[in-house]
Amino acid sequence: MKYLTEFRDGPAARSLAADIRRTVTRPWVLMEVCGGQTHSIIRNGVDQLLPAELELVHGPGCPVCVTPLELIDKALAIAARPGVIFCSFGDMVRVPGSEKDLFRVKSEGGDVRIVYSPLDAVRLARQNPDREVVFFGIGFETTAPANAMALHLARREGLGNFTMLVSHVLVPPALEAILSSPTRRVQGFLAAGHVCSVMGTWQYPPIARRWSVPIVVTGFEPLDLLEGIRRAVRQLEEGRAEVENAYPRAVTEEGNRPAQALLAEVFEPTDRAWRGIGVIPSSGWRLTEAYRAFDAEARFDVGSIRTVEPARCRAGEVLQGTLKPHQCEAFGRECTPRTPLGATMVSTEGACAAYYHYRPLPVAPGAHG
Amino acid sequence: MCLGVPGKVVEISDTADGLRMGKVDFDGIRKDVCLAYLPDLQVGDYTIVHVGFAITKLDEASALESLRMFRELGLLAEELGQSDPADLVPPACPIPGWQAPPGPA
Known part of the structure; x- marks a missing residue:
């Protein structure tokens, strides 16, 4: 290297x-x-x-790691519906829900598409007026302006077949x-x-x-x-x-004002459950009243969701910094990027995936069974 | 996912829907990018792009240095959404000698 x-x-x-x-x-x-x-x-x-x-x-x-399991299960239920084109960033498609992931839904016949930008999903909605196009709107403040612009365009154009499953989180x-x-x-x-x-x-x-x-x-x-x-x-x-x-070449004190202005129009603070961590007050964004019509959770009634976290996954401790990935008993054994128990082993940003790919470390005592 | 790739604005156009768009060159790969959040950005400027949106301006020297890193780390295609979905299963660990611990006894 x-x-x-x-x-x-x-x-x-x-x-x-x-x-x-x-x-x-x-x-x-x-x-x-x-x-x-x-x-x-x-x-x-x-x-x-x-x-x-x-x-x-x-x-x-x-x-991807902190998107609540309930929302992933909702995404899976919506993506499996006939007539729906479900769009997601690539990172999300292998994150395990309670029973399966978006990749599995796709292989079972769901129309799941990986997009680079939320504007790609808006374009799909324009091109397919007879289909419901749903975008999985995840991300921190970095990604939110892109998702806000997609919603802004959809509203301005009156795209009645575009909705977003919103799971925005804030630092x-x-x-x-x-x-x-x-x-x-x-x-x-x-x-x-x-x-x-x-x-x-x-x-x-x-x-x-x-x-x-x-x-x-x-x-x-x-x-x-x-x-x-x-x-x-x-x-x-x-x-x-x-x-x-320490990053002045890309960051100013005031930030990107035009982006902040549209964010304030499209999103408002809400309590948000973080996977593995729990509910953090005012830690997320949901759609404002003016954009409620584009809320996929309201558009699609997926019934009651019963979530089941894998008992062996300790991603919550990893996400809170109380456990290093390789100290987990499942790390590198039943939990690998190909067979992930939790999202931290899937995502290109997950700590477990980082340790698995780049760091040859001894696993936890007893982990060899 | 919060990574952003630096690139050079090579073309600016207002699309029919009034959105300020442009073409940005990332080390030879050109992509359509929304410039609506950086209204002062000009052709020739460098910017950091995240999921198809220019989020902040960058000076040329920093941009070229960052691009070199992305190239060497092999992250460019991934961050530009050009990975084949089949590649979403991550490759094997690149560290020589590293083996996943043995499975259950």
């Missing part, structure tokens, strides 16, 4: 890692919020450049939930770079002050991550708890 060697041996990485080692005088626990960051850290071995006192805990910032309330947990270990955050490209950094100073935690907005590349870690550690060692922007 040429890139790994190049990165690790690079003078910039060496110098950042050396500065971190010089700065650290005692144990600290940092959480990288975004699953894209988790993958970059594990894939590039960023954590292995850090001193032993510094622990990185992987956060819940994987939208700031999740940080507060993690900080208010009685088992909290996290002492500082690397905030998700592209979430802040959209939303800006202005939401975070109150959180940093209230909980006395440094929050460093961080990018996705190995050097970005080292720089974010370096700044967070420096704050902790100096007793500061501030919001810093």
Whole structure:
């Protein structure tokens, strides 16, 4: 793996890692919020450049992983209906519901289509006026503007055959939930770079002050991550708890105002259940009154859903940073990316998938049976 | 999924439905991208694109450096939604010598 060697041996990485080692005088626990960051850290071995006192805990910032099981089961029920074209980002199609996944529904005859952009789903609705086109609208603040624009167009064009199954989640309330947990270990955050490209950094100073935690907005590349870690550690060692922007090339304090304006028109805050974590107050977006007609949950009555989580899956603990993926008894045995028990083993951002693909680690004691 | 790919705006057009769209070049792959959220973006500018939407402007040097990373990590096709659905089953672990732990006894 040429890139790994190049990165690790690079003078910039060496110098950042050396500065971190010089700065650290005692144990600290940092959480990288975004699953894209988790993958970059594990894939590039960023954590292995850090001193032993510094622990990185992987956060819940994987939208596919935290989409509640009930909503996935609803998606499966809607996708199986005749006359429906069910559109989803590719990441979602192998996430296990209670009994099956979208891939299975497709193989059983459901019209499930993987789209790159929600605008592709709008186009399908225009082209197929006799079909119901449903888009699985998941994601954090980064993805929400795209989904909002799809809804905006559908409403403006009066596309009566387009609806969205909305499962949007928000970063700031999740940080507060993690900080208010009685088992909290996290002492500082690397905030998700592209979430802040959209939303800006202005939401975070109150959180940093209230909980006395440094929050460093961080990018996705190995050097970005080292720089974010370096700044967070420096704050902790100096007793500061501030919001810093270590990703200024893509993030401003105010964020993308046109996007925020449309988000406010299309979405409003709602309590949201996070898979493996539970309900977090005001941690999601649902459609505003003006857009309620495009709500797939209202359009399709799928009856009562009885969800069944696999008993062996400990994804909730992984998502909350209390368990490392390889410490789970099922990791790498009955749970692999081909036979996943939970979404964290499926998604390109899931922590379990990152460990499985990129890190040869000993599994938990007793896991060999 | 919150990754975004940097690319260069090579064409801007207003479509019939009034949406500001453009073509963005990602290291040779061109895609239609919605530019509605960056009204000041010009042809020749670099931007970060996420699920078909330009979300923030980027300077050229940073964009080229990021693109190099994406290329080397083999993430470009995946992030641009060009992976074949058959590829959604992830490949085997690229680390030499790594084997999944043995199954149940």
